[in-house]
Structure formats: C-alpha cells, structure tokens
Amino acid sequence: MNLNDKVTLVTGAGQGIGKGIADSLAEYGAHVIIAEINETTGKEAAVEIESRGGSAEAIQLDVTDYDLVKEAINAVVAQHGRIDVLVNNAGWDLPEPFLVSTPDTWAKVIAINYLGVVHTCHAALPHMIEAGRGRIVNIGSDAGRVGSSGEAVYSGAKGGVIAFSKTVAREVARKGIGINVVCPGPTDTPLVADLATTNEGLVKALERAIPMGRLGQPSDLGAAVAFMASDAAGFITGQTLSVSGGLTMA
Ligand SMILES: NC(=O)c1ccc[n+]([C@@H]2O[C@H](COP(=O)([O-])OP(=O)(O)OC[C@H]3O[C@@H](n4cnc5c(N)ncnc54)[C@H](O)[C@@H]3O)[C@@H](O)[C@H]2O)c1
Numbered sequence: 304m305n306l307n308d309k310v311t312l313v314t315g316a317g318q319g320i321g322k323g324i325a326d327s328l329a330e331y332g333a334h335v336i337i338a339e340i341n342e343t344t345g346k347e348a349a350v351e352i353e354s355r356g357g358s359a360e361a362i363q364l365d366v367t368d369y370d371l372v373k374e375a376i377n378a379v380v381a382q383h384g385r386i387d388v389l390v391n392n393a394g395w396d397l398p399e400p401f402l403v404s405t406p407d408t409w410a411k412v413i414a415i416n417y418l419g420v421v422h423t424c425h426a427a428l429p430h431m432i433e434a435g436r437g438r439i440v441n442i443g444s445d446a447g448r449v450g451s452s453g454e455a456v457y458s459g460a461k462g463g464v465i466a467f468s469k470t471v472a473r474e475v476a477r478k479g480i481g482i483n484v485v486c487p488g489p490t491d492t493p494l495v496a497d498l499a500t501t502n503e504g505l506v507k508a509l510e511r512a513i514p515m516g517r518l519g520q521p522s523d524l525g526a527a528v529a530f531m532a533s534d535a536a537g538f539i540t541g542q543t544l545s546v547s548g549g550l551t552m553a
Contacts, residue, residue: 304535307332310383311532312376314366314423315393317344319492320442323521324390327529329357333388336379338364340393366393366419369426376426385434388532389427391420391464392442398498401455409456416460417467424471428480436479440531441468442524443486443543445551461486465543472541481540483531488547490519515548 306328316325317339325335329352337359339345345361352359364375379386395415397408420441431437446454447461465484472482489495489509495518499505510516527546530536545551 304530304533305332306388306529306533309333309387309532310336310379310385311388311390312336312338312379312386312423312427313390313392314338314364314419315340316390317341317348317361319494320487320490320521320524321390321392322348323523323525324392324442324528325359325525326352326357327522327525328388328390328532329355329359331529331533333532334358334383335360337361338366338375338393340365366391366422367414369418369422372419372422373426376423376430380430386427386430387434387437389423389437389439390442390528390532391423391439393419394442394444396454396457396494398453398457400453404456412456413460416457417463420464421467424467424482428471428475431480432475432478434479437481438532438536439468439480439482440528441482441484442528443468443484445486445488445545445547448486448543448545449551468543469541476540481531481536483536483539483541484543485524485527485531486543486545486547487519487524488513488545488550490521490524492521513548513550517548519546519548 311333313325315321316337329335337345342363349359349361444461446458468484
C-alpha cells in the first residue's frame, strides 16, 4: 500500500487524531495539506512532517465558513493540479447532559462536526469528479453509531456524518470516488486529556471497558485512514469502520 504523490488534505490536523492521520499519510508518501483553524499548531505539524523527510504544508482554515473552504480547496487544486484525498477530521464537543446544553453549543457542534464535512465535500467533489477519481474519509465517532451519554447533539452530528457519507457515496460511486467513515473510539488526544482533568477515573474506566485494554492512539486512526485513502481500498465505499479496540462491534 502506498500514497506516493497523492495530494491529500486533512482538516484539523494540528494536534490529536488529525495530526496522527497527517503523519501516517506522509509516511505512506502523500503530500499532506494541513487545513487547521489554529495557524500555529498547523504550521508546527507540517514542519514536523518535513523534518522527518515527508512532504507537507499548512493552510489556515475554518471549516465552518463555506466560502473560505471553497476558496481554499480551489487554491489547492490551482497549485497542485488536483486533490486526490480529503480527510474530514476537524471536530469539537462540550460534553454535558443534554438538558443543560444550550442552543449556542448545539450550533457550534453542528457547524464544526457536520456542516464542516458538508462544506469540504461540496467544494472538493467537483474537482474529483472532473479527475474521475478521489477518496474521501470522514472521521465520525462511535458516539454517532451507538450514542454516548453527555454527547447528545455531537452524537447526532456524527450520526449525520455517517448518513451523509453513505448518501453522497451512492451519488458519486460511478464517478470513481469512494467515501468512507472511520469512527474512533476513546483516543488519547488533547480532547480526552482535557476531560480527564475534571474526571480523574475516566482513563482507567475507559481502559477497563475497552476489550483491548487501552485507549486508541492517533497512529491507530492514521493507519486505518491511510488504508481507506489508498487505491488498495478502491472497491470500498459507503462503509463505517470503528477503530476502538473492540469497544463497539458490528
Ligand atoms: N479523541 C477521541 O476520543 C475521539 C473519539 C471519537 C471521535 N473523535 C473525533 O476525532 C476527530 C479529532 O478529534 P481529536 O480528539 O483529535 O480532537 P482535538 O480537539 O484534539 O483536535 C481537533 C482539531 O480540530 C481543529 N479544529 C476545531 N475547529 C476547527 C474548525 N472550525 N476548522 C478547522 N479546524 C478546526 C482544532 O484546532 C484541533 O486541532 C474529531 O472529529 C472528533 O470528533 C475523537
């Protein structure tokens, strides 16, 4: 399996899972464009990849702004001639019981986790259709498959990502484009580290619940996404893969 010379764009790849995905894509030979709202972490992640001999660049991008997304993806195609792989990883949540959550939080959760994916797909697909090929990997969550207490609207948004991905996968299957969803289970990232600061037993409880006995690492997700992004997965589309150490099955 290789991604040699593939032009790939990963959203929210300045830290956490997105950074692990960017690292894996670069290790398999791709040119990685880190599209990150946080300019500093995005640049640092690109520099790290380049320092290991990989090929990367960073662009500052807020996936909630459709016009900016369209402009950025058009600029990538103008510069590189194509976009082969799009990975929608940017995400955000504020875990809290549904009944104390507020409309402002719902709007932010939906804008980043759901509409962000809609925006980038709408901007990238015309270029992929013109090229007659392309791979899209959307990062969902097991929350979107089986629910997750304290993450009601986020779970809905991630469930929406799964249904959206399946529908668009059907619409573009005959254009040479594959779209799949990779769903992390609990993964060792700054997002989970933040939660652990207010819930001391969280990590231990998760380790007990996960059949493989540990949290996911960003590299676990990177490997799964690299496969889905590669030509090796060329006959796979509309699928949802849980990368969770067996926490959820089927
Ligand atoms: N960590 C987990 O346990 C876990 C579990 C299931 C699913 N996920 C999903 O995996 C993905 C990555 O999660 P993570 O844990 O690495 O999170 P994280 O908070 O560590 O990283 C998210 C990244 O997205 C960026 N981002 C946020 N809003 C953005 C925007 N509007 N435009 C562009 N970039 C933006 C952030 O700056 C950050 O770099 C998310 O989609 C998340 O929902 C994570």
